Amino acid sequence: MAAILEVDAVSKHYLRGGERIVALDQVSFRIDQPSVTAIAGPSGSGKSTLLGMLARFDRPDSGSISVDGERLDLIAETQLDQYRNRKLGFVFQQFNLVGTLTAQENVELALSPQALSPSERSRRAVAALEMVGMDHRLKHEPSELSGGQQQRVAIARALVNRPSLVIADEPTGNLDGKTAQQLLELIDNLNRQVGTTFVIATHDQRVMEMAHGVVRLADGRQVA
Ligand SMILES: Nc1ncnc2c1ncn2[C@@H]1O[C@H](COP(=O)(O)OP(=O)(O)OP(=O)(O)O)[C@@H](O)[C@H]1O
Ligand SMILES: [Mg+2]
Structure with a gap:
């Protein structure tokens, strides 16, 4: 089976006030398409750091990601926006919705690089919001929505382009x-019907149970 994601010996550290924090230490795994993988581990174990690198918001110090x-x-x-838009859907831990736009406009924003008529743009955004139960x-x-509702709008935005890989942080x-x-x-x-692959950072036991594989992190290291 073809690997949609290969993480090879990835390390990353941060410097904060003279202190060196090892966020990831030689993390390696591969994920086949289509599958659901959970990235598990306690707070501060490096999950968001890893996910951020999968979307190329940040780069590893060493190692490679394909x-x-x-x-x-x-x-x-110059190709990054295209990579993020075409291939990836990303759900941020803090949602990252645009505060001055409506739920529908936030989802439509993810469609903007595509040449679509306004009615098709609107139809796709509403369909994605319907999938997560937010079409009402x-x-x-965002300020007029609850935290869980904002979360669902962020998920609709990640799904609207039907990416082959969806990366979701909590x-x-x-x-x-x-x-x-x-x-x-x-x-x-x-996952079953469209063949979407999901990589999900989570503390949620139910996510780990439904996942086909779990990558466990502790202090930036993989644990069995
Ligand atoms: N920009 C940064 N500068 C300095 N240290 C950072 C930075 N971002 C993260 N860290 C540190 O790197 C480590 C890993 O952080 P990360 O956000 O990846 O953890 P996490 O597993 O996502 O935690 P949580 O479950 O709380 O979201 C932590 O010790 C954190 O304090
Ligand atoms: Mg995190």
Whole structure:
């Protein structure tokens, strides 16, 4: 099977007031398409650091990451938006919605590099919001939505381009039990029916149970 994601001996450190923090230490794994993989580990273990590098928001100090056989460190800055838009859907831990735009406009923003008519743009955004049960709040701005609702808008934005790889940072972290369960069912359906691959950083036992594989981190190191 073709690997959609290969992480090879990736290390990353941060410097803070003279202190050297090893966020990731020689992390390696590969993920086949289509699958669901959980990145698990306590707070501060390096999950968000790893996910940020998969979207090339940041680069490893050493080691390499390939998506669909393409080395991320070799993608030119000018090609990055295209890489993120076409191949990836990213759900941030802090949502990162645009505060001055409505839920629907936030989702449409992810479609903007594509040449679509306004009605098609709107149709796709509404369909993505419907998938996460947010089509009743299309015209609300983020400040008018609950945390769990903002989370779901962020998920709709990540799914709207039908990317082959979706990277999600704690997507169930702000959801109640029932909404989290619905999200897990949506992930499972997209994985089985559309073939979407998911990489999900999580503390949630239910996500780990539904995942095909779990990468466990502790203090930036992989643990068995
Ligand atoms: N920009 C930064 N500058 C300095 N240290 C950082 C920075 N970002 C993260 N760290 C440190 O790197 C380590 C890994 O952080 P990271 O955010 O990846 O953890 P996490 O596993 O996502 O945690 P959580 O479950 O709380 O989201 C932590 O010790 C954190 O304090
Ligand atoms: Mg995190």
